[in-house]
Amino acid sequence: xxxxxxxxxxxxxxxxxxxxxxxxxxxxxxxxxxxxxxxxxxxxxxxxxxxxxxxxxxxxxxxxxxxxxxxxxxxxxxxxxxxxxxxxxxxxxxxxxxxxxxxxxx
Amino acid sequence: xxxxxxxxxxxxxxxxxxxxxxxxxxxxxxxxxxxxxxxxxxxxxxxxxxxxxxxxxxxxxxxxxxxxxxxxxxxxxxxxxxxxxxxxxxxxxxxxxxxxxxxxxxxxxxxxxxxxxxxxxx
Numbered sequence: 716x717x718x719x720x721x722x723x724x725x726x727x728x729x730x731x732x733x734x735x736x737x738x739x740x741x742x743x744x745x746x747x748x749x750x751x752x753x754x755x756x757x758x759x760x761x762x763x764x765x766x767x768x769x770x771x772x773x774x775x776x777x778x779x780x781x782x783x784x785x786x787x788x789x790x791x792x793x794x795x796x797x798x799x800x801x802x803x804x805x806x807x808x809x810x811x812x813x814x815x816x817x818x819x820x821x
Numbered sequence: 822x823x824x825x826x827x828x829x830x831x832x833x834x835x836x837x838x839x840x841x842x843x844x845x846x847x848x849x850x851x852x853x854x855x856x857x858x859x860x861x862x863x864x865x866x867x868x869x870x871x872x873x874x875x876x877x878x879x880x881x882x883x884x885x886x887x888x889x890x891x892x893x894x895x896x897x898x899x900x901x902x903x904x905x906x907x908x909x910x911x912x913x914x915x916x917x918x919x920x921x922x923x924x925x926x927x928x929x930x931x932x933x934x935x936x937x938x939x940x941x942x943x
Contacts, residue, residue, distance in 0.1 A: 748929035
């Protein structure tokens with residue numbers, strides 16, 4: 716079965732850039748979504764179709780996808796961005812989530 | 822404003838059954854693929870099942886295949902998950918979710934419910 720691997724944790728200082736990777740076989744051939752989940756809340760879509768932002772998502776969130784790796788970048792990270800982040804892709808009619816990354820804003 | 826409201830969760834013994842419901846509003850329900858996604862305590866997201874807009878295409882994760890049944894009633898704007906032969910490892914928050922089509926056979930979750938807890942324990 717298809718797997719998406721993320722680093723368990725990423726730490727970033729306020730105002731700096733956080734990069735979260737998502738690795739999977741030929742992931743660049745698929746569309747990737749990214750979700751943000753804060754404690755006790757439902758996930759929220761922050762990036763779809765590799766790099767598109769839904770309405771209401773700040774411009775500091777951006778995404779890219781090439782080769783075997785997709786990346787979510789948070790520029791000018793704020794304390795409110797501290798959360799778990801999950802990538803997601805579709806593989807042969809099945810939905811696959813990444814292992815998740817906890818972003819800590821120090 | 823889209824709302825997905827789950828109900829039917831609770832405590833059930835191993836081997837027991839439970840039926841989850843999800844009532845949708847604020848979207849053209851019959852146009853959407855719908856899905857159930859779960860999250861075990863302290864763990865990541867796990868896709869459980871999804872159903873096409875007409876209900877004719879259905880897929881399940883291997884972990885629930887043969888035990889869970891997804892269905893929908895477009896006249897009632899409702900999604901269901903019948904869960905049988907429940908195991909301790911099915912303990913999780915279950916989310917109802919609508920899927921948006923992004924092209925190239927790819928979907929993503931554009932709306933999530935608030936989630937409902939299912940606990941399987943003796």
